[in-house]
Amino acid sequence: MPIINISVTGKPNAALSASIAREITEITATQLRKDPTITAVVVSYIDPQHWFAGGKSLAEHGTNTFWLDIKVVDGTNTKLELEAYLKALFDAFGRLLGGVHEESYAFVHEVPAAAYGYGGKTQEFRFISGRLKAA
Numbered sequence: 001m002p003i004i005n006i007s008v009t010g011k012p013n014a015a016l017s018a019s020i021a022r023e024i025t026e027i028t029a030t031q032l033r034k035d036p037t038i039t040a041v042v043v044s045y046i047d048p049q050h051w052f053a054g055g056k057s058l059a060e061h062g063t064n065t066f067w068l069d070i071k072v073v074d075g076t077n078t079k080l081e082l083e084a085y086l087k088a089l090f091d092a093f094g095r096l097l098g099g100v101h102e103e104s105y106a107f108v109h110e111v112p113a114a115a116y117g118y119g120g121k122t123q124e125f126r127f128i129s130g131r132l133k134a135a
Contacts, residue, residue: 001038001118002028007067008097009048009058016096017043023092028070031085032077038118053103064097065104073123074110082108 004024010016021041029036048058051065058065068089077085089106113124 001123002032002034002040002070002072004028004039004041005044005069006041007044007046008093009051009064009066010045010097011047012045020096023096024068024089027085027088027092031088032072032081034072053101058101061101063099063101064093065101066093066097066106067104068106069109070107071109071111071116073113073116077108077110 006020006024008020020043024041025036025039028034028039048064051058053061053065086106090100090104093100093104113127114122117123117125
């Protein structure tokens with residue numbers, strides 16, 4: 001159920017967006033154990049002339065970059081899982097975008113289960129409901 005917001009350098013490209021969404025959803029399912037059927041991905045594009053790293057535009061650097069921002073429920077992943085996830089993301093974007101600048105970022109927000117959900121129900125509600133049904 002994570003929501004993943006991704007910004008990349010370049011011009012909007014529907015085929016690339018679909019590839020990014022597919023690969024990042026798969027990595028998120030594999031590394032963080034998140035259900036791909038309820039994972040949402042938004043891809044935005046920014047002209048490399050308007051994205052700066054170290055005081056120079058990415059156009060000047062001649063590289064691409066990305067910013068990935070994902071929200072997950074606090075305590076559902078270990079530090080080792082998060083480490084593997086970040087590595088897999090950088091590897092994937094290197095393949096998808098071609099040579100990414102080192103100043104590319106991923107940020108995993110771990111949020112309380114009572115403050116996060118979908119379909120009008122929190123994750124805490126879903127957890128408690130599931131435990132009651134199992135009892």
